[in-house]
Amino acid sequence: MTTTNGSSPNGTLVKDTAPQDGKPVVELRGAGKSYGNIRALHGVDLSVRPSQVTCVLGDNGAGKSTLIKIISGLHQHTEGEFLVDGEPVRFSTPREALDKGIATVYQDLATVPLMPVWRNFFLGSEMTKGPWPLRRLDIDRMKKTADEELRNMGIVLDDLDQPIGTLSGGQRQCVAIARAVYFGARVLILDEPTAALGVKQSGVVLKYIAAARDRGLGVIFITHNPHHAYMVGDHFSVLRLGTLELSAARSEITLEELTNHMAGGAELAALKHELAQVRGVDVEELPEESDLQVTPAAGGSSASDATR
Amino acid sequence: MTVTQATAPATSPSSPASPAAQRDGRTAQRSLGRRLLARPEVGALIAAVGVYVFFFAAAPAFREASALSTVLYQASVMGIMALPVALLMIGGEFDLSAGVAVTTSALTAAILSFQLSVNVWTGVVVALVVSLAVGAFNGWLLIKTGLPSFLVTLGSFLVLQGANLAVTKIFTSNVASDSISDMDGFDQAKTIFASEFSVGGVNVKITIIYWLVFAAAATWLLLRTKFGNWIFAVGGNKDSARAVGVPVNLTKIALFMGVGAGAWFVGMHLLFSFNTVQSGEGVGNEFLYIIAAVIGGCLLTGGYGSAIGPVIGAFIFGMVSQGIVYANWNPDWFKAFLGVMLLVAALVNLWVRRTATRR
Numbered sequence: 001m002t003t004t005n006g007s008s009p010n011g012t013l014v015k016d017t018a019p020q021d022g023k024p025v026v027e028l029r030g031a032g033k034s035y036g037n038i039r040a041l042h043g044v045d046l047s048v049r050p051s052q053v054t055c056v057l058g059d060n061g062a063g064k065s066t067l068i069k070i071i072s073g074l075h076q077h078t079e080g081e082f083l084v085d086g087e088p089v090r091f092s093t094p095r096e097a098l099d100k101g102i103a104t105v106y107q108d109l110a111t112v113p114l115m116p117v118w119r120n121f122f123l124g125s126e127m128t129k130g131p132w133p134l135r136r137l138d139i140d141r142m143k144k145t146a147d148e149e150l151r152n153m154g155i156v157l158d159d160l161d162q163p164i165g166t167l168s169g170g171q172r173q174c175v176a177i178a179r180a181v182y183f184g185a186r187v188l189i190l191d192e193p194t195a196a197l198g199v200k201q202s203g204v205v206l207k208y209i210a211a212a213r214d215r216g217l218g219v220i221f222i223t224h225n226p227h228h229a230y231m232v233g234d235h236f237s238v239l240r241l242g243t244l245e246l247s248a249a250r251s252e253i254t255l256e257e258l259t260n261h262m263a264g265g266a267e268l269a270a271l272k273h274e275l276a277q278v279r280g281v282d283v284e285e286l287p288e289e290s291d292l293q294v295t296p297a298a299g300g301s302s303a304s305d306a307t308r
Numbered sequence: 309m310t311v312t313q314a315t316a317p318a319t320s321p322s323s324p325a326s327p328a329a330q331r332d333g334r335t336a337q338r339s340l341g342r343r344l345l346a347r348p349e350v351g352a353l354i355a356a357v358g359v360y361v362f363f364f365a366a367a368p369a370f371r372e373a374s375a376l377s378t379v380l381y382q383a384s385v386m387g388i389m390a391l392p393v394a395l396l397m398i399g400g401e402f403d404l405s406a407g408v409a410v411t412t413s414a415l416t417a418a419i420l421s422f423q424l425s426v427n428v429w430t431g432v433v434v435a436l437v438v439s440l441a442v443g444a445f446n447g448w449l450l451i452k453t454g455l456p457s458f459l460v461t462l463g464s465f466l467v468l469q470g471a472n473l474a475v476t477k478i479f480t481s482n483v484a485s486d487s488i489s490d491m492d493g494f495d496q497a498k499t500i501f502a503s504e505f506s507v508g509g510v511n512v513k514i515t516i517i518y519w520l521v522f523a524a525a526a527t528w529l530l531l532r533t534k535f536g537n538w539i540f541a542v543g544g545n546k547d548s549a550r551a552v553g554v555p556v557n558l559t560k561i562a563l564f565m566g567v568g569a570g571a572w573f574v575g576m577h578l579l580f581s582f583n584t585v586q587s588g589e590g591v592g593n594e595f596l597y598i599i600a601a602v603i604g605g606c607l608l609t610g611g612y613g614s615a616i617g618p619v620i621g622a623f624i625f626g627m628v629s630q631g632i633v634y635a636n637w638n639p640d641w642f643k644a645f646l647g648v649m650l651l652v653a654a655l656v657n658l659w660v661r662r663t664a665t666r667r
Contacts, residue, residue, distance in 0.1 A: 072551075095553045106551060112544035114611045115537075123541055124553035126534045136532040 023086070024049050025218050026071060026102065026187050031080035032242075033066050040066040041242045043080065048187055048218040053209060055221045055229035057262050058239035064222050067239070068189050071220070072104035073097035101186035105176040107195060113165025117157060120164045121146040121179050145182075153178040153208055170201030177208050181215060188212055189220045194228050206232055226259045238262060348605030349617035351656035355603065355649070356620050356627070363631035370634040373510045380512075383626030384519035385574060389593070390600035390618040391526045392570040396563045397601050398530070400543035400610030401457035403446060403567045405465040407593030412468050413439045413575030414585040415476055418485035428493040436572045442468070443568025447561030469591060476587035489583040501573075502580040515577055519619070526615035539563065544611025599646065600625055603653040624649060 024047035032042040041063040048054050058064045069075040070082065073091030081088055084100050091097045094104070111120045122142050129138040143160050150157060155174050157167075164172060173193045180188050190209065194202040209232050213219055223229050229236060236253060238246040238261045246253075246261045344350065363370045393406055403409075413435045421431030442464065450460045473483065480486055488494055504513045530536040538559045541549035550556045579585055602608060603624055604617025628645050632638075 074551075094551050098553055104551065106548075112541050112548050112611065114544045114607075115540050119537055119540070123537060123549065126537055128534060135534075136528075137534065137537065139532075 024083075025085060026220075027081075027083040027086075028067075028071075028077075029081040029083070031070065031077045031082055033070060033075060034078045039242060041070075041077075041239075044237075044239070044244050045247065046220075046237055046244075048220055050186070050218050051213055051216050052234040053213050053219040053221050053232050054235045054237065055223065055233035056237050056239060057223060057226060057229055057258070059224060059262075061241075062239040063242040064224075064239055065191070066242075068104060068191055068220070068222060071097070071102060071187075072189055073102075098183070101184055102189065103180035103183065103185035103187070104189040105173065105180055105191065105193065107191045107193065111164045111172055111176060114163050116161045117164050117167070117175060118143045118146040118160040121149070121175065121182075125183055149178050149182045150175065153181070153211055168201065170197050170204045173197075173205050174208050177205075177212060181212055181217065185217060187218045187220065189222070191222050192224070193221075194223060194225060202228060224262070226255065226262045230255045230258055348607075348612060348614045348657075349620055350605070351659075352604045352617050352620040352624070352653060355653050355656060356624050359624050359627050359631070359649070363627060363635065367631055367635035370631055373508070375630065375634055377510050377512050377516075379626040379630045380516045380623070381626075382629055383622040384513065384515040385577065386593070386596055386600060386625055387519045387619055387622030388515065388522055388577075389567075389570045389574050390597045390604075390622050391522055391615055392563070392566040393594075393597040394601035394604065394606050394613055394615060394618040395526060395530065395539060396567055397598070397606045397608070398543045398610060398613040399539045399560060399563045400546065401450065401560060401563065402461060402598065403443075403564065404458065404461040404594050405442070405446065405468055406461075406567050406571060406597055407590040407595075408465055408468040408472060409439060409442055409568065409571035409590070410575045410578065410593065411472050411585060411587065411590035412442065413572045414579040415472055415485055415587060417576065418488055418579055418585050419476065419479050421488055421491055422486045423479055426492075428488055428491050428497050431488075432497060432576060435575065436569070439568040439572035439575070440565050441568070442571075443565035444561055446567075447557075447564035450564070451557045451560060465594065472587045472590075483587050485585045485587070487583040488579070494580070494583075497576070498580040501576045518573070519622075523615055523619045530615055535559070535562070540611060542610075543607075596625065599650050602657075603650060605657050621653075624653075 026046075026048040028044055028046040030043050030045060032044065033040050044063075044067065046054065046056070046067075056064055056067060066075065070077045073094045073096050076090055076092070082090065084102070089100070091100075097104070112123065115123070118139075127138040127142050127145070128135050129141075130136055146160055147157070153174060155171065155178065157171075164175065167175065177188065177190070177193075193205045193209075197205065206228060209219055209221060213232070219232075221229065221233065233250060235249050236246065236258055237244060238258075369375055389406060389410065393403060396403055416438045417428065417431035417435035419431075420426075420434050421428045424430070446457075446461055446464055449455075449464075450457050453460065476483060476485060502514070504511050506512070530539060538549065538554045538556075541554050542556050542559045546556055575585075578589075597618075600621030601613065601618045602621070604614070604619070604621035606613030606617055625646070628649060629642055632642055632645065
């Protein structure tokens, strides 16, 4: 393999030569993807610039997963253009995307649970030493580097030999992010990193997203939580039924507007109207007991819709 | 405990509560005992000591050095095959054709050398090529079809079993291959594959040495090389491994070819020990290899295990199969004993793993 020891130069490369002129590293122009006669994604424009967080929002089935799979090299686009550094590309394996500096941190695919933290950190790009027949893992250097990189991202683990499956979900995400940053990622794709996490852990992950951005990476942050997106995002793209419903810079949009778009704008208005009606009916015409039963249910569903 | 201060432990089921002492955001070192227990082969080692003590007490003949040599020989023939089978299992796959593949390899060498009247080394080399090809075919079919390895190798098991019998009958009109003991190169090959030497008056078969050398090499491969890292990764989580750039298909095909290489080696040992091969042999041995790996702590679902484990597993197998004879019991009980051993070992492994990972 040609990846031998190529990792550490890459790591420093990023900090030195990350383009600061704001040219997009990854750009989609009218890109789309069809699976047979199902059009999962159509006419999507997206650009990712260094030191910027581009948020892609959308409900389940909006085409977020298809979008990441195209950029990360798992699938190929069937229409439009996909440019990296201004050059049209078409990846056939994730390895090719990685070689271009595009790293993806999947929600559940990031790690091998039974393997130690340091082995996970270097999986696929192991450091080795010695001539070929006796070429072996440089375990000390890998452990040391993993520890340093994790500390740089603010993660402190004493026992790098523990299986990564014993870490909490947020910690695992952070290890995966630190790994991508170390291996010279210029663009980091995060697939719903906060979806399965509690409030506090989500905060930790958001902090590392900001840390990655400050190190000069372009971040694509996929989420269906507008609150999380608005905390770190510089640009917001909302997908709906496979097409781009909204594409706006942070200065052009407020959190309310984003939430509104996220929940499907007009649909949310209609829903609010219906809920108001239900509540109105309860309050005005029904006796107090049933009013108490219905109100929490209505409140609960509207709250979950808003955050989704 | 693995929980840092910044991350709440609530979402991690394996970490119930965080003691106040770890508030500084550092994780605690696991105790030495815990870390020792976390080794995959510890359960098997406990079982091996138990079985040894048991037969040492029950069978006086078992205590002699020659008995140990016999036990080790029995264990080595099976253990050499158990090693690649264990690696394959750590890589997340099975090979049910491993048992008959040994016979296929031996038959290929014997029939080819005899029919063409060439130096036996020609047969040995061709047998290696055939064995590796069978392994590569298993791996290729698995990757191309996406079928479970259980099904793919069950198919190749039946194909090889049938072909062993049919092809042997075509050439010899018999169920055994012709003896090759007087052919060119036989003595040389026998020295390499099936010789024995004396240590302090006890005859020791050379396969015991090979077995331990291969086990050491497999351990090194597994824990100290890039490829070993990939084996754990493809068995532990294939999709993750692929996503970070591990060549999953290459790793799996190489593991199947490793089983082929093991089958070739054992096949050559059997051929040069007995001069002839029974074409119906080997059926059922594939399960013994898997049993040795499982007793040795390899996880049936992949991603966890060691190369030392199947060595201990094979040693237990050797002790049980010979110990029953030395104790003058009815050898028919062997399989029953082995079944009990398998269940006990599996339970001990389960218990050990739970104890080790409980936090």
